[in-house]
Amino acid sequence: MRLGIMGPVRPMLAWSSLRSVPLWRAALEPTIGALVGAALGMATGSEALFLLGTVAGLALPAWRLNRVYREVPRLDAATASEGLPLEP
Numbered sequence: 278m279r280l281g282i283m284g285p286v287r288p289m290l291a292w293s294s295l296r297s298v299p300l301w302r303a304a305l306e307p308t309i310g311a312l313v314g315a316a317l318g319m320a321t322g323s324e325a326l327f328l329l330g331t332v333a334g335l336a337l338p339a340w341r342l343n344r345v346y347r348e349v350p351r352l353d354a355a356t357a358s359e360g361l362p363l364e365p
Contacts, residue, residue: 298346306342310334 314334318327 297348298342302342303339306338307335310338 311331311334314330314332315327316330317334318330321327
């Protein structure tokens, strides 16, 4: 039952964490990472390394995109001047 409820929620969570990333990057980079990870896993001949390589190849580019395109809060002039000492 839990998996049925989380089914529609997971894609929304994934896309919301990458909302500031260009769409082509959010689709292409994890796909390429998964293909490279799967190829490296297949080269070893191990099924476990194939699955691990695929998952890692998918997750690492998504994590990198989330870090690179993270929204940084900006201070306006009024907020910046409150509580901060002025430089001489």
